[in-house]
Amino acid sequence: MxxxxxxxxxxxxxxxxRMSSAPAEAAxxxxxxxxxxxxxxxxxxxxxxxxxxxxxxxxxxxxxxxxxxxxxxxxxxxxxxxxxxxxxxxxxxxxxxxxxxxxxxxxxxxxxxxxxxxxxxxxxxxxxxxxxxxxxxxxxxxxxxxxxxxxxxxxxxxxxxxxxxxxxxxxxxxxxxxKLKPSYHDVIVYRNLQACSFDEIATKMDIKPGAARMLWLRAIAKFKEVCDVNMAGDLS
Known part of the structure; x- marks a missing residue:
């Protein structure tokens, strides 16, 4: 099959x-x-x-x-x-x-x-x-x-x-x-998981190194915000 x-x-x-697929009020x-x-x-x-x-x-x-x-x-x-x-x-x-x-x-x-x-x-x-x-x-x-x-x-x-x-x-x-938008997701993967330099990220994303750094900072801030909202209590 x-x-x-x-x-x-x-x-x-x-x-x-994990939550079951039953109605939310009784899940x-x-x-x-x-x-x-x-x-x-x-x-x-x-x-x-x-x-x-x-x-x-x-x-x-x-x-x-x-x-x-x-x-x-x-x-x-x-x-x-x-x-x-x-x-x-x-x-x-x-x-x-x-x-x-x-x-x-x-x-x-x-x-x-x-x-x-x-x-x-x-x-x-x-x-x-x-x-x-x-x-x-x-x-x-x-x-x-x-x-x-x-x-x-x-x-x-x-x-x-x-x-x-x-x-x-x-x-x-x-x-x-x-859950992040593609540019935030990608820059975090490049920087934090693949250990790319900002010059390398800039080449991959067709932006300037300074813009790559700023994008990464915004992405990390948004990621932590998403985690705080969706995983309250799990990261403490």
């Missing part, structure tokens, strides 16, 4: 919980752990909704990893779609029960597909064992992207356990980032 993951999810993102909060349990108990039709929750998260991670060579051959949406289809197909292999474990599993699948995409599209005609893509290196780059996303809301005093929570929070931050 082919599953369409392009539809909008009926779930509303909240830290550790109970359902935790990710509960959703996983329900799916395993036979409610397989809910799996598409569960995976849809993380589309923005996977999209951000994929965007930061596809370089110019890969973008000519594979779009971010293609990579995310492959990841979600594989997750749907192989969900029985998932052994975790928490949101953090689910995110780690999805990142592993994304890393796997990205690694194969690089080998297939970049090195296909230059097979050399020294040039084989290391899945560990791909995974490390994705982990770095997650750290960059979580650090958009800095907390220098974060404890190790809080850092783990912030990795899970990255999924929600990706949802908030997706």
């Amino acid at each position: 082919v599953h369409d993951f392009d539809k909008q999810s009926p779930m509303n993102a909240q830290k550790g919980t 109970p909060e359902v935790s990710i752990s509960e959703m996983i349990t329900h799916i395993r108990s036979g409610r397989r039709q809910s799996l598409g909704d569960l995976l849809q929750i993380y589309r923005n998260y996977l999209n951000i991670l994929a965007t930061t990893q596809l370089d110019a060579r890969l973008r000519r051959r594979m779009s971010t949406s293609d990579l995310v779609q492959e990841t979600m289809l594989a997750a749907h197909r192989d969900f029985d292999q998932f052994r975790g029960g928490s949101e953090g474990e689910l995110l780690a599993w999805l990142r592993q699948i994304l890393s796997h597909h990205l690694s194969h995409a690089i080998e297939r599209n970049v090195y296909a005609k230059k097979r050399d064992i020294r040039r084989e893509v290391s899945l560990d290196k791909v995974a490390k780059r994705i982990d770095d992207s997650i750290a960059g996303l979580s650090n958009l809301i800095p907390d220098p005093a974060a404890t190790p356990s809080e850092i783990v929570c912030r990795r899970e929070l990255a999924a929600e931050l990706a949802d908030q980032l997706a």
